[in-house]
Amino acid sequence: MDSANAPERLRAMPSWLVGQVAALSRRVVGDVLEAEGLHRSQYALLASLEEFGPVSQAELSDRSGLDRSDVVRWVDELEAAGLLGRTRDPGDRRRNVIALTVAGRRRLRQLDAVLARAQASFLDPLTPAERDRLVALLGRVLGL
Amino acid sequence: MDSANAPERLRAMPSWLVGQVAALSRRVVGDVLEAEGLHRSQYALLASLEEFGPVSQAELSDRSGLDRSDVVRWVDELEAAGLLGRTRDPGDRRRNVIALTVAGRRRLRQLDAVLARAQASFLDPLTPAERDRLVALLGRVLGL
DNA sequence: CATATTTCAGCGTTACTGAAATGT
DNA sequence: CACATTTCAGTAGCGCTGAAATAT
Numbered sequence: 001m002d003s004a005n006a007p008e009r010l011r012a013m014p015s016w017l018v019g020q021v022a023a024l025s026r027r028v029v030g031d032v033l034e035a036e037g038l039h040r041s042q043y044a045l046l047a048s049l050e051e052f053g054p055v056s057q058a059e060l061s062d063r064s065g066l067d068r069s070d071v072v073r074w075v076d077e078l079e080a081a082g083l084l085g086r087t088r089d090p091g092d093r094r095r096n097v098i099a100l101t102v103a104g105r106r107r108l109r110q111l112d113a114v115l116a117r118a119q120a121s122f123l124d125p126l127t128p129a130e131r132d133r134l135v136a137l138l139g140r141v142l143g144l
Numbered sequence: 145m146d147s148a149n150a151p152e153r154l155r156a157m158p159s160w161l162v163g164q165v166a167a168l169s170r171r172v173v174g175d176v177l178e179a180e181g182l183h184r185s186q187y188a189l190l191a192s193l194e195e196f197g198p199v200s201q202a203e204l205s206d207r208s209g210l211d212r213s214d215v216v217r218w219v220d221e222l223e224a225a226g227l228l229g230r231t232r233d234p235g236d237r238r239r240n241v242i243a244l245t246v247a248g249r250r251r252l253r254q255l256d257a258v259l260a261r262a263q264a265s266f267l268d269p270l271t272p273a274e275r276d277r278l279v280a281l282l283g284r285v286l287g288l
Numbered sequence: 289c290a291t292a293t294t295t296c297a298g299c300g301t302t303a304c305t306g307a308a309a310t311g312t
Numbered sequence: 313c314a315c316a317t318t319t320c321a322g323t324a325g326c327g328c329t330g331a332a333a334t335a336t
Binding site: 002003004005006007008009010011012013014015016017018019020021022023024025026028029044047048050051052062063064065112115118119122123125126130131133134135137138139140141142143144 | 146147148149150151152153154155156157158159160161162163164165166167168169170172173188191192194195196206207208209256259262263266267269270274275277278279281282283284285286287288
């Protein structure tokens with residue numbers, strides 16, 4: 001896992017670099033969230049719910065970027081943990097309406113603090129200004 | 145897959161951004177290499193061999209960042225394709241000496257051109273100067 | 289005997305596909 | 313009937329573990 005051993009061709013290649021950093025951040029974030037008993041995908045779901053209010057699972061899938069079939073499974077767990085509620089939409093009974101519970105909202109705020117520390121951890125080599133520049137550049141690549 | 149739908153919490157989070165860009169670049173690079181009949185890991189092996197000369201599979205694993213057991217499988221294919229040679233090390237008969245063939249070296253140069261286009265493709269929103277800055281920042285995160 | 293290398297068999301996770309069941 | 317949503321079963325890829333076989 002020591003990227004410094006890699007050949008120059010790879011060390012200078014954007015796709016390789018971004019893949020290595022993604023793997024690093026995935027480990028760090030995954031570890032801290034696992035200590036909280038949650039999964040990265042579940043944080044994405046809670047965050048999407050907080051911002052976009054009660055929504056169907058289909059929209060939750062669009063917002064979070066998770067596959068619809070995976071949303072089913074993660075929502076199962078979050079519902080069992082009491083962090084969100086799943087009720088049939090009276091206006092369109094194909095849909096589930098997913099909404100954060102009070103506990104879910106509180107949990108999300110806890111996770112925000114934990115995740116902020118995780119970000120700082122793997123971005124340690126960068127100054128705050130550099131971190132901002134990195135975020136801006138990555139956002140540009142995604143068209144944000 | 146439209147990252148622009150994601151909540152602000154995610155769109156501002158370095159680990160999420162880098163994961164999205166990594167997924168994007170992985171698709172783009174994977175597709176162009178698949179069209180060439182090769183895998184991303186195999187390019188990493190060819191590149192490592194070109195820079196570090198004939199080496200054992202163990203060192204190839206260290207250099208490429210691939211697991212030793214995966215090196216076995218990818219080298220199997222590359223050997224069958226005639227891009228590298230696998231011979232027993234006379235000095236230490238536990239080791240295989242892996243060396244690029246002439247065809248392998250030629251193939252690597254082809255792939256370099258193809259990959260350069262793939263990088264340019266997903267980095268399209270960035271200016272050349274911005275691409276350089278992104279590469280530099282990602283390298284810093286990895287301690288390169 | 290302890291260690292190193294190659295190889296193989298298999299596992300856990302993740303992202304995804306395809307289709308059934310239900311409803312509009 | 314065509315289409316949308318939820319759900320489930322299953323697949324492919326990938327990184328990894330553990331151990332056998334071989335050699336130092």
